[in-house]
Amino acid sequence: MSEIIEITVYRLDELSDAARDKARVWYREGGFDDDWYDAVYEDFQRVAEILGLNLKTRTVRLMGGGTRQEPCIWFRGFWSQDDGACFETFYAYRKGAPRLIREYAPKDTELHRIADALQAIQRRNFYQLRAEAGHRGHYCHEYCMGISVERDSPTYQDMTADAEEGVIEALRDLARWLYRQLEREYYYLSSDEVVDEAIIANGYTFTEAGHRFG
Incomplete structure (x- = not known):
């Protein structure tokens, strides 16, 4: 039987410092052009x-x-x-x-x-x-x-x-x-400032822990 699971997602500026660092690591590892x-x-x-x-x-x-x-x-x-x-x-x-x-x-x-x-x-x-x-x-x-x-x-x-x-x-x-x-x-x-700009411009969202969601 299927279930509907709700999850709250966050934009970069809504994350804690630790979660934001994790989001940046994701971008540097796979989001680079x-x-x-x-x-x-x-x-x-x-x-x-x-x-x-x-x-x-x-x-x-x-x-x-x-x-x-x-x-x-x-x-x-x-x-x-x-x-x-x-x-x-x-x-x-x-x-x-x-x-x-x-x-x-x-x-x-x-x-x-x-x-x-x-x-x-x-x-x-x-x-x-x-x-x-x-x-x-x-x-x-x-x-x-x-x-x-x-x-x-x-x-x-x-x-x-x-x-x-x-x-x-x-x-x-x-x-x-x-x-x-x-x-x-x-x-x-790969600096924090430029990475943050790229993440925000692309509209990426993350879980509360900083994992990429969408």
Whole structure:
């Protein structure tokens, strides 16, 4: 025989502090959008373009059966020492990169430093350096990028002694920069204030103990 059971449900601002914390945990574990990092990726793609990077892409299948191209960017975080970000790219000199990056991100001194470092290395090699970075291994930090550097000289001149190491370190610094942007965005979106706004905006309700109801 069926029964009708009545239960009182609450909105987030009606819960006790302990129940509200439990509701936030639920949201952080399952309510996060899968594409929360899209804005960071879009920003990174623009930064990469300015610096002379041509990010590789991969084909991703969509739910409806179609496909799309996504940049080869990976990350894992944000809790262990093996966490990090990496990317696959081709790199060549981009004229005016230091000026352009300052126009795009006037307050980001780390990006300014990376652009200046690449510019200085290229200048010493008559702007002929090229590089390719690929992902290797099972992790996603900057040392998982296999990076090769060459000088495209019509007279077959060798690279300067510091060229290979300088380009590799600049690209790895850029991967570290990307990871910090992802980490900052994640912790911002998972903050109590932003989580509360998302829960309220979606109209979620909870039991008195803070378990999701509807």
